[in-house]
Amino acid sequence: MRRILEPGQIEAFAQRDIPRLRLPERTRVFSARAERLRGLGARGAIGESIGDYLHLIACIAEAQQRALTSSKARPPTPEQIAQARTFRMPLLQASSWAREDSWRRALAHLCDSVSALADVPASVRQACDRLLQMPREHLEARADALLGSRTEDIDVVTAPFIMAALQVHWVDLATTVAVEDVADLDVRGVCPLCGTSPVASIVRAEAPYHGLRYLHCALCSTEWHLVRVTCSHCMSTKGISYQSIEGAGESVRAECCDSCRTYRKIVYQEKDSLVEPVADDLASLQLDVLLGEAGYQRANGNPMLWQR
Ligand SMILES: [Zn+2]
Ligand SMILES: [Zn+2]
Numbered sequence: 001m002r003r004i005l006e007p008g009q010i011e012a013f014a015q016r017d018i019p020r021l022r023l024p025e026r027t028r029v030f031s032a033r034a035e036r037l038r039g040l041g042a043r044g045a046i047g048e049s050i051g052d053y054l055h056l057i058a059c060i061a062e063a064q065q066r067a068l069t070s071s072k073a074r075p076p077t078p079e080q081i082a083q084a085r086t087f088r089m090p091l092l093q094a095s096s097w098a099r100e101d102s103w104r105r106a107l108a109h110l111c112d113s114v115s116a117l118a119d120v121p122a123s124v125r126q127a128c129d130r131l132l133q134m135p136r137e138h139l140e141a142r143a144d145a146l147l148g149s150r151t152e153d154i155d156v157v158t159a160p161f162i163m164a165a166l167q168v169h170w171v172d173l174a175t176t177v178a179v180e181d182v183a184d185l186d187v188r189g190v191c192p193l194c195g196t197s198p199v200a201s202i203v204r205a206e207a208p209y210h211g212l213r214y215l216h217c218a219l220c221s222t223e224w225h226l227v228r229v230t231c232s233h234c235m236s237t238k239g240i241s242y243q244s245i246e247g248a249g250e251s252v253r254a255e256c257c258d259s260c261r262t263y264r265k266i267v268y269q270e271k272d273s274l275v276e277p278v279a280d281d282l283a284s285l286q287l288d289v290l291l292g293e294a295g296y297q298r299a300n301g302n303p304m305l306w307q308r
Contacts, residue, residue, distance in 0.1 A: 075176035231257035
């Protein structure tokens with residue numbers, strides 16, 4: 001008798017042939033996000049205030065791409081690579097990596113770019129001014145709080161800017177390493193490169209990733225493979241269900257887990273080739289409202305939207 005395998009089992013059997021990691025594309029990681037945010041904002045299905053927010057984050061993403069183009073991080077040393085592999089630790093551990101000053105230059109570029117926009121709200125311009133004048137130690141302390149997820153120390157207005165600058169630095173770093181430099185971690189729920197939680201996951205449509213699901217790092221945009229129909233928070237494969245907004249298409253769904261009662265969104269390239277995890281997560285807040293009402297919690301927030 002022939003055994004019929006479920007898609008998840010087929011993936012598990014083929015595990016050796018699956019590209020386990022997808023490093024960010026330096027030339028377009030933030031510009032693709034900006035384009036997607038603009039596309040989603042223009043759809044009109046979203047309320048006006050979220051449309052304005054998507055516009056702001058799109059402007060930040062464009063500035064991120066420019067900042068990335070002009071920055072050049074020091075790659076990790078062979079000793080650091082060897083040590084991370086030996087101890088199966090994230091090579092560029094966000095909470096302990098010695099950040100270079102270039103992240104603060106990126107921050108200044110982001111703030112200058114947003115301040116220069118004609119239609120920026122006064123509160124946002126004030127936040128940019130505050131950041132531009134903030135002493136170095138304060139900025140570093142704020143970055144530490146964000147990377148250490150110490151939510152009580154986070155200022156929600158300036159946090160998206162600081163996070164955006166840190167993303168530039170970590171994508172810069174991530175594009176200096178090779179896939180072979182990155183160790184597999186025992187923990188599947190955090191980025192193997194920087195140890196940060198994923199913002200959402202993506203089922204890719206293009207070769208060699210066709211039909212495979214990857215978790216997308218909220219900080220460095222590295223993607224790592226996780227078998228489909230698995231909770232990305234507690235790794236349960238039982239009691240997983242998918243929710244979407246009626247009439248909003250099938251390109252964004254929430255993968256809900258009945259074991260831990262959390263969810264993360266999952267976006268599908270085969271339904272819409274332009275999906276981008278950070279952008280699509282941000283633009284589908286309606287789905288978060290629905291799931292909150294159904295008693296599920298977000299596994300973690302969006303890096304560009306901080307709440308207390
Ligand atoms: Zn990462
Ligand atoms: Zn779970």
